[in-house]
Amino acid sequence: MSDHLGPYELLSRLGAGGFGEVHLALDPEGRTVAVKVLHPHVAADGAALARLSREVETMRRVGGPHVAEVLDASLEGARPYLVTRYVQGRPLSAVPVPVADLRLLASGLADALAAMHDAGVVHRDLKPANVMMSEGEPVVIDFGIASAFDSLSVTASGAVVGTPGYLAPEVLEGGEAGPEADVFSFGATLAYAATGRHPFGQGPPSAVAYRVVHHPPDLDGAPAWVASLLAECLDPDPAKRPSAGEILARLGTAPERRPRRAAFRMGSDRPRAGRAGRAGRAAREDVDVHDSVTREWRPGTGPRGGQVEESRARHRERVRRRWLVGSAMFMALLAAAARGPLPEVALFLLAAFTLGGVADAGVALLSRAPLRRGRIIADLVAVAGAVGLCFGLSAVFSTFTLALFAGTALVVGVVFLLSA
Template sequence: MPSPLTHDDPQTIGPYQPIARLGSGGMGTVYLARTAGGRTVALKTMHARIASDPAFRTRFRLETDAARVVGERFGAGVVDADPRAEMPWFATEYVLGPPLDEAVELCGPLPEASVRALGAALCGALGQLHASDVVHRDLKPSNVLVTAYGPKVIDFGIARAAGDEHLTRVGVALGTPAFMSPEQAGGQEHSAAGDVFALAGLLVFAATGRPPFGHGQAADLIYRVQYAEPDLTGVPDSLVPVLAQCLDKNPFRRPTTDWLAARLHDGTGEFADHLPDALLADIGRRASEVWQLTPERLPAPIDAPDLAPTAVPVRWSRRRLLGTAGGAAAALAVVGAGARALIEGTGGAKPQPAVGPTNSLLPKKQLDSIWQIQIGEQDRFESHMPSHPRPLADLVTTVTGNLTGVAAQTGRRSWTVPDMDMAWQIASDDTRLVALVSPDDPASDRGTAGGTALLLASLDLLKGEMNEPFARLTDFNGELFPDQVVCTANGVVYVAVGRGRYIHNTFSAAQSWYLLAVDIGTGKLLWRTPLPARRPGTERFYFLAADVVGSHLVALQEANDGTVHAVVRDTRNGAVRWDRPLDGVEADRVRLPLTTDAQHLYAGTGRLRALRLSDGKTVWDSASSRRGRTYGPPAVQDGTVYAVEKGLGLVAFDPASGRVTWEEKGGQGADADLNCPPVIGSDYAYSKRGSRLWAVELSSHLPAHSYKTTGDRFVAHARAKAVIAQGGGFLAAFPLR
């Protein structure tokens, strides 16, 4: 439903005046707007901060084109557009009807007659798209608006031409997990048959009030979609065989939309005749209320700064890859993941908390958090290296399109550094942050090894600006995509950098790579050591995680054969002290902050083991003491190692022997998340289970209380006495006790 405009929403957009907000997300905002003559439209815009990116502009233009293809009969007709504006926008008719998910919430599961009429009409919409060689790829209840004249399909943010591999690449799953096709969930080509699968799932939802593969975490849903049978309990008996055929795992055995339409409905009667009275009443109410809306604009918060953080001039910012040769193609390859952050639909979209320079906090009653702010969806480069919230003095920092610093106690955004969107090129310790940066004028700062010189700078924590670079290394190429700030500690930054020519975001046989140690105070290169060659064409970086413990530079590295190695180097000269493969460890599951103490490196995600830092010998291994048990990533604090055990919950170990000192009681830990390391406080250990963060009392070993959270990454901020959570487009804080 519409919500008031914010103080910084535009007064006009083209010939339209915004009246209210219909929804907002990481990439844009949808407004209810009117012309001077009184025509009401839904107006979709793109955020100015990404409007300079040609890849996102291309995606926005293609979304407009797809909406035109489906037309007014089956979609929200496009009435105006300006994709070349400084802030691109397009306007569609304002659809007078609720999204299907709201309709089912209002009326309960729809009668069979409604489901059949709905399905037949949606077959017509998809058929029109498919006839133009366009597939929707994100058909779900919130993208179908129910009107008295028939359903309308909206939100073509990830629609594309059938067979087109330029805008998205095979191997990346895009869409909404609960309504994906199996091939889409596996990152493969989603054809018209995939839309038929999604349509069948949508009709199961309409008939039962639940998706055919249930609810839960995205990874679980993706697995079920690919391998589990759909739950058709509650679907009318006459519809079960029809929808079951559409939900076949093999796309070649699914029927066409014409076949399905003929078996759903004979086409007689008006669409409204098949709708429940309560739904018709809601449609009528919406039609009446839209004409009663008058512009309402919220005042600027009292604590609003004079200038938005993005207006602060930043002398040294992370380069925009899309400006380099091949960069636009690279962005097009990954833009699909970011497209999921596009606001859902046009008319009837659910309002979301707005992202603004004032960092307004969400009401505490919505969640159990101390504070929560919207920071945007996951970054478009998270497939290369995810961003984790990191404590930094009194702040917590994270990368979601921009580098953001937030006061850990209050949730107030302190600063934003735009365009620093590559988490692997930023590192921090407890007191400082260091990043790879680019010159304002790359042409004037060329290096001798191809591209621009490698520049390193620290961040001014008060102003949120990058300082002048403290190091300028001309014999390395600062433009290479895999250049990586590995970690920083004790006034030294460790960097993996290359020489040679830029090759479309990958490693090349013509490149040579090194690990450097650079003094932050003087900019002096302390040492460099060569790194083994990476397989040409790979986009997987050298370092998965790293930290400094005493004189040890401890790291997890991925070898060319995909195995993960624990490698310890001497911080004084970079010499490798030992290198041990960690069998059974998957690289994508250990891209997390390392777990170490003064004597050991602890590795989980399968077996749990302790490696001695001095020589790499295995001190203990759960494969011997607790054979067959599976563990998530560990945490260590105050002489105890903690990990979540599959099917049990939290378990505590003696770090020297691996002996279990206690196990969680109460039986509530069976569904504990094995992807998140626990966070340890003085009285409680915190572990994610489903959509809640549970506090397990360290004295009784029993779950004590829980907090609702959208987070999937957690870290302790000791100064703020808070557990910081990131995920679902939000950053939040919970009590750490």
């Protein structure tokens, strides 16, 4: 049974961080969004919530294809939450590194920083885990949240405000986190993507923080065109770091901006007129990309109702194909074992399997399922494979050996079903 939080229907848990759990959800119009539900110990800090409430309006002014915009927030009640655009993809921390198209990543991250800084927002916790990758394009998430919760009571409650190794040295030494601190985090994140290593190594947070303050970053293996830029971004002196706009100019990229669409009212139950916003090259679907945008699920639009339903259909089809391959192999083993002593039984088994496969292909042919072509091909290949495998096995192995194989396969299948 699905859970509801305000006007949002929570579909599934996507993950958790220092400040809350993130859920895939549907808004009142059936569009997919990401809802971050704050942890109880975070929600108990009234001062931090008041600060976040003041900053949300500023955060909502940040727009662009490389940021996950803040759409809504409800910071009152037992379960305060923030709503952002849902970005389908994997975090940079979970994709293979070094990244293939490093220039595309660098340009996207710099554009995201420029959008935030132009709106007066400092991310404060930019790191690979907060950069979602979709078709090679980065989308920055969770901007502004760490700054809002930089209070003693929240920190004492267990939320980590920032990540050593990606926090600027002035922040680690107790200074203010300004746009220059984000540039340092940008350099550390890009260095990780370029070399496949954390620029200040790994280990206890205190040891990593010490290296950030007192040691130069590890940039060995970074391409020559980006090494000098990384060195400037990771300069210990904030005044010597380039701005986001200067980084874009160095990369030869113009900032990508788009007008903000009507968003949600703070804590409201219904959105204003207009859609929550699309973003160029911000997310991919399981099957293909349409205009390189984050897909918004509206019931009745797209194949089988949209992205979520199509994803479920693809999962069901993968499971069905596994069962189809397994049953075809098992039926071929049984028929091959019976072909010598009981040829009628072998013929019956093959005929039954063929009839079932043809019937399933016929049902798929008459249906309007988006994956029907693959289903039909899988059915016909399974039937042909079972018949061919039966005759091949009976020509190579004895009846006793085939019966032993079939019995073993049956036992393994039963054990697998019980364990599943």
